[in-house]
Amino acid sequence: MLPDWELPDADDIRILENETHRTLKEGCKECGFLQVVFQSCISVENECKVFFLSIECPKCLAKYKDIMTIKPMRKDYDNKSIYK
Numbered sequence: 371m372l373p374d375w376e377l378p379d380a381d382d383i384r385i386l387e388n389e390t391h392r393t394l395k396e397g398c399k400e401c402g403f404l405q406v407v408f409q410s411c412i413s414v415e416n417e418c419k420v421f422f423l424s425i426e427c428p429k430c431l432a433k434y435k436d437i438m439t440i441k442p443m444r445k446d447y448d449n450k451s452i453y454k
């Protein structure tokens with residue numbers, strides 16, 4: 371089981387929804403087709419949460435990952451406040 375700080379919280383879900391909406395408004399970055407197939411993901415890397423979309427365009431067949439935003443993990447904030 372993942373530690374709590376690696377699990378998405380309500381704030382993460384809100385970011386994911388907002389950023390997904392914003393990114394998909396622009397459609398496929400190769401051809402601009404709007405009805406792309408996508409999966410929104412959060413991956414945990416180097417003490418950050420990386421929010422990204424995995425996108426497949428049914429029109430031009432482009433496949434790519436679009437990093438939407440990166441958020442430092444709560445663990446970092448805790449460390450700073452404790453050891454300062």
Ligand SMILES: [Zn+2]
Pocket residue numbers: 398399400401402403427428429430431432
């Ligand atoms: Zn396309």
